[in-house]
Amino acid sequence: MLSYKNINMDILTPKELSDLIIRKYNGNYIVGIVTKSSGLLHKNKRFRPGGIFCEEIFGLLYKCYKYKCKFISIFNESPILNRICPGCNNFMIFNFKRKYRFASVFLNFPIINNFYFNSFIKFFNIFKILRVNYFKSNNLIKFNSSKFYNNIFVNSVVLENKLFNFISSLYKITKYAELFKKKLIFLKKKKSVTETKFDKFNKILSDLTFIKKLFITLFPILPAGLRNYSFDNRRVTYNSKLNYLYAGLIRLNNMLINEKKYVYNLKVILCLYFIIEVILNFYKSKDVFNFNNDLYNKLYGKYGVFRQNLLGFRVDYSGRAAIVPYPSLPLQTVGLPFDMLYYRVRREYEKGEVNDNAFYESAFYRHNTSDKFEFFEEILPNYSVTVNRAPTLHKMNVQVFNPILVEGESVQFNPLLCAGYNADFDGDQMGVFSLLKLYSINEALHMLGPLVNLHSPTTKNNVFNLTQGMLAGCYSLSNYNYLKLINSYISDNYTDVLEYFNRNILIDSPILLRSSNFFYYSTYGRLLLNYNFNKK
Structure with a gap:
């Protein structure tokens, strides 16, 4: 067991707790005494004044740190889901002070500690x-x-x-x-x-x-930022069990005094004593909340730490879209739409690394596609993105590519890479994450690039297997069509073949090709395959 000489732990006294819950704000003193068990106004989607999430006690949920906007916000008036500053219309930042401000409940009857x-x-x-x-x-x-x-x-x-x-x-x-x-x-x-x-x-x-x-008169309440809670558009869910216990404690404390008879209810006193014992021994309350503190059970399953807090969440400079086949793409590239590349380039503009005139004129204020392509041709060669497909079962599900700008709203993907991702083109989606630092880009290309992961880590076999569509395409390119002997052509070089093909000559039409005083009977498809292989 480790021992620390410079760390002392003790229980808060009422005097120390009173120093924590009293603070000064704009010349006025705020006392953090919670009097209402409900924390929210469900109709207005706002925090209830005096509740367990009150912004006056624990601080504003979101805060704009610009000087002109510091004193505009009013406690418990802004909707919970609102993150737009009323003064400057910018996104507000989470107020970290909600993780440090304590509150308390003044007990109407002293409880034995x-x-x-x-x-x-x-x-x-x-x-x-x-x-x-x-x-x-x-x-x-x-x-x-x-x-x-x-x-x-x-x-x-x-x-x-x-x-x-x-x-x-x-x-x-x-x-x-x-x-x-x-x-x-x-x-x-x-x-x-x-x-x-x-x-x-x-x-x-x-x-x-x-x-x-020996007696508890001020019972402390943890800061609102430490008691996990989540909000959505339809309903409000309290994730932390402490929120329910604090609500029950405040409800019993308010029921303790009968205003008509001015007598104490002994049943309520005993219930108040037991609920305080549950809160003080919260880490031992396995029978009450069915806790299982094993590390495996915290990480395992749908409600584990990884699934709830890490996987499936979008972060800045990332996106998600369906994939479509694009066989002409090189293996190390991926086609991204304009909407995905917009925020990545905008970050460079905010840092001053992109010319502002070119940024506004060619990329964002013109709808001509050619202008956008010309603008991104100079910037994208220095970028890299990480492409991930859920579920991430092995390292082949995370690879790094060089992006190129394509039309449409979907991610264009080379079909050869589908085997490593175990993906197909029936509506599968992939997440795209931008790499921001130069050293991370260099490291990712050398360790996570598709050309590095040519072989499976388990079987050591080649993962770039031809798909059924590719095999059918190669067969159609190399297939003879002997029924069209009348439309046969004679050529002596590849250039004429390409010109004939651009004039809408069928790809399976037969042709007599002369080379070194010899004639070869073939098709345009076979010649194109041979030309592409020799070119690479």
Whole structure:
């Protein structure tokens, strides 16, 4: 077990808690006392004033850090899902101070704090000795003759009387704490009480705040930023179990005092005591919330840490679209639409690395496609993107490509690469993530490029297998059509063949090709295949 000498942990006292919940804002003091169990106004989609998510207590959810917009926002007036600043119409940033501001609940009845009461019980016999040896001789305090722990479950009336009698006795004892300290010399002479016990008792009485710690009057509430909660357009869900416990605590505390009779309800007091015990021992509450704190169960499954917080989330400079085949693409490139490349180039413009005139005139304020292609031809060779297909089962599902600008709204992909991704073109989608740093671009191309991952990591076989469409295309290119002998042509070089093909000559038409005083009977498709292979 590690030990840290410079770290001290202790329970907050009411004085320390009051210093945390009181703060100054615009010349006014704000006291973080939570009085309402509900945290939201469901109709208006706003935080409830005085609730467990109140912006006045914990701070604004989103904040604009521009100086002219600092004092425009009003607490609990902005909708929860609104992130637009009313002053400058820019996106606001999450207020990190909501993770540090505490609140509290002022209990209408003091509850025993078991953290200190257990140690107090050890010295309960000393109180009995003091009562016999000192109080009876001086007649300072009259105790009830009935014992607190005998017949405690007889009925609620007796239990209530005994509870109030015990509490009043403790308050009276604290009143005469200084008198105890002055009479310690006299009490040490008694043989029935050892000197070590009175030394411990003297240490307790020297700190009068210990008696105050026996009862909880201000119960702390964790900052709203530490209690996970999520919002959507239709309903509001509280993710953290502490939010439900705090709501029940505040509801019971408000029910504690009957305004008509001004009496305490003992059942509510006991429920309030038990719910405080559940909150204080929240990490042990497996029976209440069915916790399983194993690391495997936290990571495993649909509701694990990876699926809930990491996978399936979009980040900045990323996108997602369906893939379509584009066989003429090189293996190391991928075709991206204009909407995906817009934000990536805009980041370079904001940094001042792109000429502003070229940025506005050619790329974004003109709808001519040729202008956009000319603009991106100079910028895209220095970029790289990561293409991922869910589920990411192995390293072949994440590869890095050089992007090129294409028309349309989908990602154009070479069919040869589908085997590594286990993808097809029946509506599959892929996520595209931009690489921002130069060193990450260089490292990704050398380690995650498609030409590096030619072989499967498990079978060591080539993953670039021809698809069924490619095999059918090669067959149609190399197929003879002997029924069109009338339309046969004679050529002596490849240039004439390409010119004939551009004049809409059928690809499977037969042709006599002369080479080195020899004639070869072939088709245009076979000649095109041979020309492309020799070219590469």
